[in-house]
Amino acid sequence: MIDWTTRLARRASTTPDLIGGILALAGARDLINFSGGFPDPSLFATDVVGDIARKLIENDAAVALQYSSSEGIASTREALADRLAATDGRRPADAELMVTSGGIDAITLIAKSMLDPGDVVVVEEPSYLGAVSGFMAFDPTLRGVPLDGDGLDVDALATLLRELPTPPKLVYTIPDFQNPSGRTMSVERRTALVELCRQHGILIVEDVAYSQLGFDDAPRPSLWSLGPDVVVQIGTFSKVFFPGVRLGWAVGPAAVVAQLSIAKQNSDQCAGALGQRMLEEYLRAGHLDEHLPLARALYRSRASALTGALERHFDGLATWTVPQGGFFSWLHVPGVDTMALAVVARESRVAFVPGSGFFAESRDNEHLRLSYSRISESDIEEGVVRLAAAVRSLRETS
Amino acid sequence: MIDWTTRLARRASTTPDLIGGILALAGARDLINFSGGFPDPSLFATDVVGDIARKLIENDAAVALQYSSSEGIASTREALADRLAATDGRRPADAELMVTSGGIDAITLIAKSMLDPGDVVVVEEPSYLGAVSGFMAFDPTLRGVPLDGDGLDVDALATLLRELPTPPKLVYTIPDFQNPSGRTMSVERRTALVELCRQHGILIVEDVAYSQLGFDDAPRPSLWSLGPDVVVQIGTFSKVFFPGVRLGWAVGPAAVVAQLSIAKQNSDQCAGALGQRMLEEYLRAGHLDEHLPLARALYRSRASALTGALERHFDGLATWTVPQGGFFSWLHVPGVDTMALAVVARESRVAFVPGSGFFAESRDNEHLRLSYSRISESDIEEGVVRLAAAVRSLRETS
Numbered sequence: 001m002i003d004w005t006t007r008l009a010r011r012a013s014t015t016p017d018l019i020g021g022i023l024a025l026a027g028a029r030d031l032i033n034f035s036g037g038f039p040d041p042s043l044f045a046t047d048v049v050g051d052i053a054r055k056l057i058e059n060d061a062a063v064a065l066q067y068s069s070s071e072g073i074a075s076t077r078e079a080l081a082d083r084l085a086a087t088d089g090r091r092p093a094d095a096e097l098m099v100t101s102g103g104i105d106a107i108t109l110i111a112k113s114m115l116d117p118g119d120v121v122v123v124e125e126p127s128y129l130g131a132v133s134g135f136m137a138f139d140p141t142l143r144g145v146p147l148d149g150d151g152l153d154v155d156a157l158a159t160l161l162r163e164l165p166t167p168p169k170l171v172y173t174i175p176d177f178q179n180p181s182g183r184t185m186s187v188e189r190r191t192a193l194v195e196l197c198r199q200h201g202i203l204i205v206e207d208v209a210y211s212q213l214g215f216d217d218a219p220r221p222s223l224w225s226l227g228p229d230v231v232v233q234i235g236t237f238s239k240v241f242f243p244g245v246r247l248g249w250a251v252g253p254a255a256v257v258a259q260l261s262i263a264k265q266n267s268d269q270c271a272g273a274l275g276q277r278m279l280e281e282y283l284r285a286g287h288l289d290e291h292l293p294l295a296r297a298l299y300r301s302r303a304s305a306l307t308g309a310l311e312r313h314f315d316g317l318a319t320w321t322v323p324q325g326g327f328f329s330w331l332h333v334p335g336v337d338t339m340a341l342a343v344v345a346r347e348s349r350v351a352f353v354p355g356s357g358f359f360a361e362s363r364d365n366e367h368l369r370l371s372y373s374r375i376s377e378s379d380i381e382e383g384v385v386r387l388a389a390a391v392r393s394l395r396e397t398s
Numbered sequence: 399m400i401d402w403t404t405r406l407a408r409r410a411s412t413t414p415d416l417i418g419g420i421l422a423l424a425g426a427r428d429l430i431n432f433s434g435g436f437p438d439p440s441l442f443a444t445d446v447v448g449d450i451a452r453k454l455i456e457n458d459a460a461v462a463l464q465y466s467s468s469e470g471i472a473s474t475r476e477a478l479a480d481r482l483a484a485t486d487g488r489r490p491a492d493a494e495l496m497v498t499s500g501g502i503d504a505i506t507l508i509a510k511s512m513l514d515p516g517d518v519v520v521v522e523e524p525s526y527l528g529a530v531s532g533f534m535a536f537d538p539t540l541r542g543v544p545l546d547g548d549g550l551d552v553d554a555l556a557t558l559l560r561e562l563p564t565p566p567k568l569v570y571t572i573p574d575f576q577n578p579s580g581r582t583m584s585v586e587r588r589t590a591l592v593e594l595c596r597q598h599g600i601l602i603v604e605d606v607a608y609s610q611l612g613f614d615d616a617p618r619p620s621l622w623s624l625g626p627d628v629v630v631q632i633g634t635f636s637k638v639f640f641p642g643v644r645l646g647w648a649v650g651p652a653a654v655v656a657q658l659s660i661a662k663q664n665s666d667q668c669a670g671a672l673g674q675r676m677l678e679e680y681l682r683a684g685h686l687d688e689h690l691p692l693a694r695a696l697y698r699s700r701a702s703a704l705t706g707a708l709e710r711h712f713d714g715l716a717t718w719t720v721p722q723g724g725f726f727s728w729l730h731v732p733g734v735d736t737m738a739l740a741v742v743a744r745e746s747r748v749a750f751v752p753g754s755g756f757f758a759e760s761r762d763n764e765h766l767r768l769s770y771s772r773i774s775e776s777d778i779e780e781g782v783v784r785l786a787a788a789v790r791s792l793r794e795t796s
Contacts (some may be wrong), residue, residue: 001627002596002599002627002628002651003653004601004651004653004654005653005657007512007567007601008511008512008657009510009511009514009517009536010512010514010516011510012511012512012657012660012661036465038464038465039464041459041460041463041464044459044463045461046455046456046463049455049463050451050452050453050455050456051452053448053451053452053455053672054448054449054451054452055448057444057448057451058444058448061439061442061444061640062439064642065439065442065444065447065640065641065642066436066437066439066640066641066642067399067434067436067636067641068579068642068644083424086450101499101644101665101666102667104663104664104665104666104667105666107663108664108665112407112409112535113406113410114407114410115407116404116407116408116409117515119407130663130664130667133663133664134664134671137510137661137664138407149422169405192554198400201400201405202411203402203405229399229400230400238465242459242463242464243463243464243465243671244462244463244464244465244466244670244671244672245670245672246499246644246667246668246669246670253400253402254401255401255402256402259403259406259410260528262410263410263535265502265528265531266502266505266506266528266531266532266535267499267502267503267506267665267666268499268500268502268503268644269500269502269528269644270644271644272643272644272670272673273641273642273673274451274642274643274673275643275670324415346795381478385486
């Protein structure tokens with residue numbers, strides 16, 4: 001028998017399998033699952049999308065069931081451009097916008113298009129582990145820049161730029177309700193970041209996965225709206241439509257988007273046309289605008305249940321961020337290895353994502369991410385009780 | 399303004415955009431389009447899949463609209479395993495099979511998992527340009543091995559193996575109704591190829607995109623069925639179900655498939671769950687078995703129309719392969735640069751794919767690929783007439 005593990009690419013040995021562990025729990029029903037950025041299925045618009053799908057298959061099969069162009073179906077991209085005009089205050093030109101198969105697909109297309117081995121990619125510290133893993137497949141050097149309550153520390157980035165012999169190829173940021181920290185970048189920081197990267201010719205990758213899910217009405221201009229010449233914005237419809245069709249977008253400088261479209265020819269060639277057309281019909285009928293207030297209210301109420309439970313049961317055990325939108329709170333549990341905690345917690349049927357995979361450089365192991373997006377309020381309470389017991393149990397045994 | 403083209407990865411400048419050109423014509427209706435491996439939309443089972451989609455959305459939204467695990471939904475993989483047992487005579491173990499987002503996705507997952515820069519990948523000469531392009535994104539050295547009427551020349555491969563200082567990582571082959579040549583590998587060659595690669599510890603990548611679309615009932619054991627220890631078989635449902643959900647599979651040694659699943663976490667994370675469940679229901683209800691004879695009959699009749707038209711109008715201008723299945727005939731047009739011919743042909747509203755992109759090493763420019771899969775018989779006749787006129791016109795002016 002040939003041992004194929006000896007024949008794998010070098011990158012295979014350094015690819016963490018944290019996402020696999022998260023997705024493997026996607027369907028698990030026997031535990032309280034704080035892992036994963038899963039939208040709540042009660043929000044899936046099953047009352048309208050079933051009909052949309054059936055009608056498209058009956059009346060538009062030659063488009064909806066066929067291959068699409070790599071940049072996406074023209075009419076779908078029109079609907080996306082209209083949406084961006086409404087949310088971001090700027091309507092992209094045709095050549096600035098493409099459809100992707102979700103957010104990670106967009107990250108991988110950018111990495112494949114932009115990165116030679118050793119190129120520097122700057123990420124927030126901590127950052128979304130899926131993005132970190134997507135970049136790492138193309139062998140860059142990752143550098144972390146800290147976050148604070150106003151988001152990415154632009155002064156720290158400026159200091160890093162002075163230290164580096166050549167500018168980074170990319171700066172990756174999640175300005176709104178960041179994954180995993182839940183933090184949001186201030187307007188001043190946004191302007192400063194765009195200005196700094198423009199000066200240095202660095203492409204900003206702005207991930208807006210959770211931007212539409214803010215709990216208040218505070219204005220948050222997208223980086224792309226502030227600097228369409230220097231920002232590629234990537235988004236996903238997995239959080240506000242549903243993940244079962246893989247759909248997102250990339251909007252940015254035309255020269256970059258053109259290369260992303262070419263790169264997409266050897267990923268999945270094109271996003272599934274049926275999903276593209278379903279999303280288009282859903283957007284055109286105004287369903288997303290009706291849907292978002294319901295989603296925001298549900299997630300706001302669950303975020304509040306989580307922080308309430310943390311106050312009751314984690315006082316003195318940990319500190320945490322208080323989310324203003326999105327799906328996550330980020331906990332610091334001093335003196336606890338959260339990888340070990342995950343094992344103990346699973347015995348009492350609670351899951352979360354340990355924090356170490358979210359760090360590019362600092363390999364901190366005392367953090368963890370809790371997602372409250374798909375858990376009932378009573379289960380949130382019970383899960384936090386169990387998690388606090390697991391922390392105490394681990395501290396006693398160690 | 400920053401010139402982003404100066405900031406792209408080196409691989410971006412070497413990525414051919416032939417597939418983009420093909421997909422861009424996916425919806426074109428103003429020309430006779432021999433380009434692209436497009437299934438005929440009249441074969442899309444719109445009478446049953448519309449209902450399947452609506453019911454899944456109504457009754458199974460928590461699975462069908464949610465993320466799935468990276469290797470695919472367990473019940474969908476069960477249905478695929480049953481299908482492979484029927485078509486290939488071997489039922490894969492759970493860990494040997496995963497769902498992919500079509501065939502190219504599988505190729506890119508294999509490349510990402512197996513290839514370090516400079517590793518050798520052997521491809522048939524000519525081979526599928528999408529695969530060539532998918533491999534090239536990970537910077538291997540491509541080596542071509544010729545095809546003849548019995549498929550890949552295994553003796554020539556053995557000679558190449560003796561010349562190479564280290565064995566190739568991969569040998570990529572399309573044994574049935576090859577893309578672009580239309581040729582099929584003999585049973586003897588299949589056995590010899592598996593044996594040779596097993597001796598040398600080389601992973602065979604068997605692409606069975608068109609295997610179910612043979613015009614006769616001749617036995618064609620899959621390479622994977624002959625060597626499940628040394629073959630990863632990749633397949634697509636784009637040709638026999640429909641391309642509008644991106645769905646395929648990879649089946650092979652468990653250690654390889656495990657790494658492909660990890661690699662998939664940073665492509666699109668998982669194939670779309672709605673498409674997975676639609677396919678599963680379609681397979682379980684036996685619709686594919688009812689459907690395949692209709693598809694084979696339609697494509698056989700179009701292949702016959704094409705070769706008839708070529709005999710009438712291309713005698714003395716070109717030679718061509720006579721397909722026994724699949725979507726393609728491969729033409730040799732001596733003395734004609736088929737890239738230039740494509741430009742002339744487009745003026746008379748005919749499209750095809752020039753051959754040069756299908757070659758790894760030899761850069762032959764006198765071949766072209768004609769796909770007859772999505773063209774009516776009368777348009778096939780008219781298209782061949784126009785193409786012959788274009789050849790004559792090009793020869794006269796040069």
